[in-house]
Amino acid sequence: MPDFSLVFDDLIASLPSLSVVAFHLLLAFVLGQPLAWIYVKTHHGTSYSRSFAQSLVLLPLIVTIVMLAIGDSLARAFGLFGALALIRFRTPIKDSRDTVFLFLSVATGITVGVQNTILAIMGTGFALLVALYLFGTGFGKRLSHDGVLHFSMPANGEQDPRLRDVLRHYCRHFALVSLRDSRHEGAMDFAYQLSLHDPQAHQALVADVRAIPGALGVNLFVQNEHEEV
Numbered sequence: 001m002p003d004f005s006l007v008f009d010d011l012i013a014s015l016p017s018l019s020v021v022a023f024h025l026l027l028a029f030v031l032g033q034p035l036a037w038i039y040v041k042t043h044h045g046t047s048y049s050r051s052f053a054q055s056l057v058l059l060p061l062i063v064t065i066v067m068l069a070i071g072d073s074l075a076r077a078f079g080l081f082g083a084l085a086l087i088r089f090r091t092p093i094k095d096s097r098d099t100v101f102l103f104l105s106v107a108t109g110i111t112v113g114v115q116n117t118i119l120a121i122m123g124t125g126f127a128l129l130v131a132l133y134l135f136g137t138g139f140g141k142r143l144s145h146d147g148v149l150h151f152s153m154p155a156n157g158e159q160d161p162r163l164r165d166v167l168r169h170y171c172r173h174f175a176l177v178s179l180r181d182s183r184h185e186g187a188m189d190f191a192y193q194l195s196l197h198d199p200q201a202h203q204a205l206v207a208d209v210r211a212i213p214g215a216l217g218v219n220l221f222v223q224n225e226h227e228e229v
Contacts, residue, residue: 020115021068028064028112031124032057035108038128039101042135047094056101060109067113146199147222149174149192152182153214162212170205171196184216196222 036056040048070077093099104127111120134140153160167174171194178191196202202222209218 024064024068024112024115024117025061027117027120028060028109029057031108031112031120032060032105034128035060035101035105035124038131042131043097047098052098056105059102059105060112063106063109064113067110070113146196147194147202147220148177149194149205149209150189150217150219150221151209152184152187152189152216153212154186155188160212160214163209163215166205166208166212167192167194170194170198170201170208182216187214187216189217 036053039056040053093102104124108120108124111123153163174192174194176190177193178189180189182189194205196205199222202220206218206220209215
């Protein structure tokens with residue numbers, strides 16, 4: 001009959017000390033904070049979820065606990081992952097970028113849990129720097145313009161020096177993409193594609209175009225924002 005006291009003593013001896021557990025749990029929490037923060041700051045679109053952002057902080061902690069519990073025991077690894085396989089996650093992930101951050105969160109927890117502190121810090125830090133670089137440079141963006149400006153003016157309005165001065169002031173470049181008859185008598189509908197010096201200056205651009213004599217129905221579409229006069 002096996003001596004269960006010896007088995008229990010061996011199990012206790014194989015577990016990490018309290019200080020080791022506390023340090024690695026704290027490290028997982030600290031690394032999860034910038035991971036979630038950068039995800040929030042660089043997220044685009046309508047699929048943002050506050051609970052997902054919080055999960056990015058909690059997941060490294062959970063994975064670290066699992067990896068510390070497994071240690072070097074193959075039997076415990078099979079047992080724990082068998083138990084985790086019973087869990088079913090029903091939340092769909094709509095954005096592939098969310099999946100990348102999810103994998104990074106898991107990878108952070110794994111490297112912390114196997115007590116590879118240098119890899120955990122450097123790997124997570126480098127991945128987050130790359131995420132900031134991709135966000136800051138607009139990597140992968142295909143749009144060549146920041147917005148579309150619609151307005152009505154007399155037929156010769158395109159030659160109005162006041163309009164061209166306003167567009168040159170606010171835009172890196174602009175191009176007339178549509179010209180058609182307007183519902184306003186004696187006027188034409190103009191549509192310009194714009195690349196703005198400062199995307200936050202769209203309200204001032206609308207106000208200045210509005211101030212041009214003869215300008216009617218000014219509409220500026222900038223990404224998801226809509227300014228209409």
